[in-house]
Amino acid sequence: MEIMPNRMDRGFFKYQNEFEAKALEVLRSGWYVLGKEVKSFEEEFAAFTGAKYCVSLASGLDALWIAFRILGIGAGDEVIVQGNTYIASIMGITINGATPVFVEPDESFGIDTEKIEEKITSRTKAVLVVHLYGMASRMDKIVQICQKHNLRLVEDCAQAHGACFEGKMTGTFGDVGCFSFYPSKNLGAFGDAGAVVVNDEQLAKDFRIFRNYGSEKRYYNKTVGANSRLDEIQAGLLRVRLSHIQELTEEKNMIAARYSTEIQNSKFSLPLLVKGATCVWHQYVIRCHKRDDLMNYLNEKGIGTIIHYPIPPHLSEAYQYLGYKHGSLPITENFADTVLSMPMYNGMKTEEQSYVIDALNSF
C-alpha cells in the first residue's frame, strides 16, 4: 500500500460539488478582490474563533510580520519565541528588524513556560507563542507572564485552527492571533491565504488599511503598507471549508485517537497534550531515537513521513547572523533529530490507518 504523508485531494473530493459551485459563482460574479466573499468569510471566521474582528490577508507569514509591524515592534526590540517552530514564525519577527530570543520547548512541543521569564530583558516587547502541530499551548501561564511584564502577546495559529485552552480558542488570548490557510493547513484554501483575529477595533482598522497599500480611501495613502489581500475565490472556498470544520477536526481526532491507543512500541514516544488543552492534529508527531532508521523502514513499506522540522531556525543558514551554534538549544535540537510526523489527513481510509499502525508496531 502507498500512503502519502498528507494529501489534499481527499479533502477536496469530500465536498467537491460545494467547492465547484462556489468557484463558479465567484468567477461569474465579476468581482475578484475585497468583495462580499471576503467580508462574509471574515465575519464567519471571527465568529468561529470568538474574536471580535478578523482581517483576511494573503498568507500566514504576512499575518505575522504585519502584526509585529502594526504593534510597532522592530529594530532594537526582542521577541520571545520557542526554538522548535517553523521558520516562518521567526521571519515574522526578523522582517521587521526585531530579534528573536529562543526558549526551549516542553514535552508537548510548546514553549516551556518555566523558561520564559529568565529571557526577559529591558528590550523584550512581546511573546510569540506557536501552537505547534495543532496543540494549544499553556495559555494561562503565558497570559500571566505577559501581563506581569507588560508584554504584547501574539499567537501563531497557523497549525491550530480550532484548538482550545480551557475552552477558549487559540488566537484570542493576546493582542493578535495569526492564521495561515495554506492548502495543507487544517483550514486550507486552494492557494495562499491568511488572516489575523483581534478584539481591538482600532487594531482591526490598522490591518485593513495596511493590507491595501496603507489606504483607507482609494488613492489617499496614510502609511506605506503592503498588498496583502485575500482573493474572493479563496475566501469563498474557505467559507465552504469552514462550514465543515467541525467534522473535519472530528475526523482528525478519531485518527489520532486510534494512533494513540493502537500504536504500541517502546521504541518511540507518542504526542502528549498539555492539561486543559485540545489538539486539532495538524500533525501527529512521534519521537524516536532511531528516527532515520524508522523513516527508511516506513518508506520501504510505502509509508511517507515528514520531519517537522529537520533544521531548527537558530541553526538555519538564514539565521547565522544571530550567532547561535550547535548545542545552543539542546532540547530543540534533540527534537529536530527525533521527531517524525505520521500520515494524517482528512479522508484517510481505515485500512490506511491500520497499515500505518501495524507497520509502526512491527518496527
Ligand SMILES: *Cc1c(COP(=O)(O)O)cnc(C)c1O
Ligand atoms: C504555515 C505556517 C506559517 C506560514 O504560513 P504561510 O501561509 O505559509 O505563509 C507560519 N507559522 C507556522 C507555524 C506555520 O505552520
